[in-house]
Amino acid sequence: MASQKDRAQVEEVTDEVSGKVHLSPCQIACPLGEDIQRSHAMIALLPLDPKETASQIIKIGDEIYDKNPLFPICSYICGLCEKQCNYKDQTGAVRRKMLVRLITKHYLPYLEAKPPLPSPTGERVAVIGGGPGGLMCAYTLSKKGYRVAILERSQELGGALRYIPRYRLSKDIVDATLNNLIRIANIEVKLGAKIGDGGKTLDDLQHEGYRVIFIATGTLSPRPLTIEGKLVKEAELEGVIFGLNLLYEVNCGTVPLYLYKGKKVIVVGGGNVAFDVARTARRLGGDVFLVCLECEDKSSKDGIPADIEEIEGATEEGIRIIYSRGVEEIIGEDGKFKKIKCPRCTSVFDEDGRFNPKFNYGDVIYLEGNVLLVTIGQAPELAFFREEGLLNERGRIDIDQLTLMSNRKGGVFIGGDVRRVGFAAEAMRDGVIAAESIDCYLKGADMKAEREKEYESAAIPKVTNYKPQPKIIWAPVEERLNFEPFEEAFTLEEVIEEARRCLYCGPCKSCKACVALELQPEIPKIEFNKYLCITCGNCVFYCPYSAAKLDSSGVVDFDLASCKACGLCVAMCPAMALDLGNGERERISTLLPKLSAEMEPPKILVFRCQWAVFPPSGGELLPNIRFIDVPCVARVDNFHILEAFRQGIDGVLIAACPGEDCHWVRGSRGAQHSIANLSKQLSQIGFQDRLYFCSVTPRHPEELDRELEQFGQKINAIGSKEG
Amino acid sequence: MIVTTQKPLDEVLDFISPYTNILIAGCDGCTQPPRGLREAKTLSQLLELGGKLRNKTFVFKTTTVAKQCDNCLAASILKPQIDGVEAVLSLACGIGVQTLAEIFPELPVFPTQNTHFMGAEEREAAILEVRCDGCGDCLLAVTGGICPVARCSKGLLNGACGGSKEGKCELDPERDCAWNLIYERLKKVGKLELLKEFRPPRDYQLSGWRVTT
Numbered sequence: 001m002a003s004q005k006d007r008a009q010v011e012e013v014t015d016e017v018s019g020k021v022h023l024s025p026c027q028i029a030c031p032l033g034e035d036i037q038r039s040h041a042m043i044a045l046l047p048l049d050p051k052e053t054a055s056q057i058i059k060i061g062d063e064i065y066d067k068n069p070l071f072p073i074c075s076y077i078c079g080l081c082e083k084q085c086n087y088k089d090q091t092g093a094v095r096r097k098m099l100v101r102l103i104t105k106h107y108l109p110y111l112e113a114k115p116p117l118p119s120p121t122g123e124r125v126a127v128i129g130g131g132p133g134g135l136m137c138a139y140t141l142s143k144k145g146y147r148v149a150i151l152e153r154s155q156e157l158g159g160a161l162r163y164i165p166r167y168r169l170s171k172d173i174v175d176a177t178l179n180n181l182i183r184i185a186n187i188e189v190k191l192g193a194k195i196g197d198g199g200k201t202l203d204d205l206q207h208e209g210y211r212v213i214f215i216a217t218g219t220l221s222p223r224p225l226t227i228e229g230k231l232v233k234e235a236e237l238e239g240v241i242f243g244l245n246l247l248y249e250v251n252c253g254t255v256p257l258y259l260y261k262g263k264k265v266i267v268v269g270g271g272n273v274a275f276d277v278a279r280t281a282r283r284l285g286g287d288v289f290l291v292c293l294e295c296e297d298k299s300s301k302d303g304i305p306a307d308i309e310e311i312e313g314a315t316e317e318g319i320r321i322i323y324s325r326g327v328e329e330i331i332g333e334d335g336k337f338k339k340i341k342c343p344r345c346t347s348v349f350d351e352d353g354r355f356n357p358k359f360n361y362g363d364v365i366y367l368e369g370n371v372l373l374v375t376i377g378q379a380p381e382l383a384f385f386r387e388e389g390l391l392n393e394r395g396r397i398d399i400d401q402l403t404l405m406s407n408r409k410g411g412v413f414i415g416g417d418v419r420r421v422g423f424a425a426e427a428m429r430d431g432v433i434a435a436e437s438i439d440c441y442l443k444g445a446d447m448k449a450e451r452e453k454e455y456e457s458a459a460i461p462k463v464t465n466y467k468p469q470p471k472i473i474w475a476p477v478e479e480r481l482n483f484e485p486f487e488e489a490f491t492l493e494e495v496i497e498e499a500r501r502c503l504y505c506g507p508c509k510s511c512k513a514c515v516a517l518e519l520q521p522e523i524p525k526i527e528f529n530k531y532l533c534i535t536c537g538n539c540v541f542y543c544p545y546s547a548a549k550l551d552s553s554g555v556v557d558f559d560l561a562s563c564k565a566c567g568l569c570v571a572m573c574p575a576m577a578l579d580l581g582n583g584e585r586e587r588i589s590t591l592l593p594k595l596s597a598e599m600e601p602p603k604i605l606v607f608r609c610q611w612a613v614f615p616p617s618g619g620e621l622l623p624n625i626r627f628i629d630v631p632c633v634a635r636v637d638n639f640h641i642l643e644a645f646r647q648g649i650d651g652v653l654i655a656a657c658p659g660e661d662c663h664w665v666r667g668s669r670g671a672q673h674s675i676a677n678l679s680k681q682l683s684q685i686g687f688q689d690r691l692y693f694c695s696v697t698p699r700h701p702e703e704l705d706r707e708l709e710q711f712g713q714k715i716n717a718i719g720s721k722e723g
Numbered sequence: 724m725i726v727t728t729q730k731p732l733d734e735v736l737d738f739i740s741p742y743t744n745i746l747i748a749g750c751d752g753c754t755q756p757p758r759g760l761r762e763a764k765t766l767s768q769l770l771e772l773g774g775k776l777r778n779k780t781f782v783f784k785t786t787t788v789a790k791q792c793d794n795c796l797a798a799s800i801l802k803p804q805i806d807g808v809e810a811v812l813s814l815a816c817g818i819g820v821q822t823l824a825e826i827f828p829e830l831p832v833f834p835t836q837n838t839h840f841m842g843a844e845e846r847e848a849a850i851l852e853v854r855c856d857g858c859g860d861c862l863l864a865v866t867g868g869i870c871p872v873a874r875c876s877k878g879l880l881n882g883a884c885g886g887s888k889e890g891k892c893e894l895d896p897e898r899d900c901a902w903n904l905i906y907e908r909l910k911k912v913g914k915l916e917l918l919k920e921f922r923p924p925r926d927y928q929l930s931g932w933r934v935t936t
Binding site: 678 | 729731732733736751756757758759760761762764765768769770771772773776787789846849
């Protein structure tokens, strides 16, 4: 028998026919493959006791950390999962970032004392660049036992993370996360390392004993303004700056607090970084305008790429956005920036989706200002790659896109922004991919085997009413024009509520939170007896996940990728042809006489949903009350209720989640319907009022206590059948 | 499907009160909702509990038949189980009950269901509705697949009466006017001219009482 921990390990669910891996869309979207559904379920089932809650949160954090040691940072800057959430098109994505922020809050203090990984003893690997990509590569390799050194040219780790304004991501979080990562993963760090450009070459590094090198040097060169493919001349004017440089300097603390007070600042660019620059300039006291090629309508092909939250936030802060304008000319006066000439941009992307802006030069405005901050993207610094012969004929970095190994030099791997500018998490994924390739390379294994995976995104379960997305509260504008974070954190209660909003779209086997929490020993598999099946189709109708299927011969098939083993079909099968694989029916059948024997009249048996009554209230068991915990009341079989009465139980209470709150979507409502029918029949034989269905608010065990008390009084009043 | 509803349990208890050993036979055939093994077991449990309150102990055997109205099938399943049985409870429609009564001429066979009509289930709403009257002269080809014989309260053959109101029947405002449904459907498929054809009164003999296979 596998240990509980092994049984709780997530498994990949692969479609037998298509070979695709089934997963929730958020998890497919997460470049680090965080077990999002699992952590949401675990958050939803956090205990009531604050001490236990704290330790459970650390456990959840540990699990996320294993895959993504930078998660505290991601919880402030990422959110790629939210962009793909099935809930997005209903009432808004589940706010994972806010959930993980709560984990972060508890986890960071613990991180300081988190024990390090075993000291690696394997081969030495050099990672050039200490940004998200390099760090993830180093961490993954270190976990595999390699001795890794990060060579970072600047005086601190973090790479592009150090450009993110502090009001979005505080320095404390970056420092704590990175410093502890280095310590925990036993990574050697060489700051101020000079590689290329007269410094060490890759050969030098290989001679020093690094057989393999991962290059993740990021994109250091801001793109200059161009029009019609030609550079816009700026003639070294004072006041024309790359926005990126401003962000870096502000974070280094080398700029005065009110640098732009009384100044008019023009930011060029429409991406999130441009908004970082604009909002930073605003916080430095500037009167800020943002000019971008793109139009206001985000749904258009030429829509502004920045996130809507950034646009709303910037607008609130008084930044004025001038859409659909390019920069044709930068005009100076006495060597200082004076104004820009802005023709109307009529189209940004051409028919083929390529960046190819078109302008109407007859429609021109001039914008005057004291400072021009250019933030229209970054490009990698390729000189080093050229020196090392890592570029192809077209001047691009020549690598295998699957393994990230250079096609020009064995043992050299390249990834992160330098390969393709993207989100931090995407650079981190490159680090993980490179680390896995490096592991294969050093072991002489096939680097490409089983690397390419196709995913099938789980559909949204059909829910009667979708719960509204909670709002994130921002500090009022007058209080937030500084570099303090301004998003109000969710409380523990809000976080749990939001985690419960998650629809857990993905397959159970790739989650297994309930197994990890020991709610059930394993994810059961529906067992189907074709000799009993009468092909009535009840299972097909009741299944909330469209997992049960009838084919032309009438045989029932269960799509294990979508079946969540809620048990509703089992309870509803009129032929009793279905059962839960772990002998659930038999287990409860044998439990009933045992419980009844140890109870005192009036005997009350409670079937309680573990999601509704979580955590169950502690305290001593009353002699006349016993509980049977089920993952969903959908699993409560009429057969067992009647069997309980046969065994001398005087009253049966079913405690379920409120219908709209059912973890298994339809379980609670389905059970309610079937219990109502059974109640009616019971009342015809003199058992009225002895079967009672109630819904209780999760995390409010006192509600069940109250229901139980009232039910107990009623049963007392009608008396014990045995008495 | 043949639509049935469960008889009140005290009525069933009255049927069986003189007996002790009882066989409950489900039917997996066309009863709707399905009255298979689960219903048989549930019924046995309920009747046992009900019996207890009446100080009566029953001994039930539960089984199910693929189609109770098939006398060969029913006999082959039930006869081996009939030893010591004093009465049979059938979960089938009236047809199944009668078949069992023929198979076991010596035994009392009781219905547990009230049989209503040939109908279909609207699952979401948990509603079962009449669809066919077994008239022996199917009109569905010319009425857009909607049967006026079964679904019009008055069984009219030549269009709606004057009581059709906003698509509902004058006899029961909850009931759809079948002729309104037929009109809408024929309009959709572009066959409204079918309504111009006069249909003579129904020949009730066609329904018949016996046909040969």
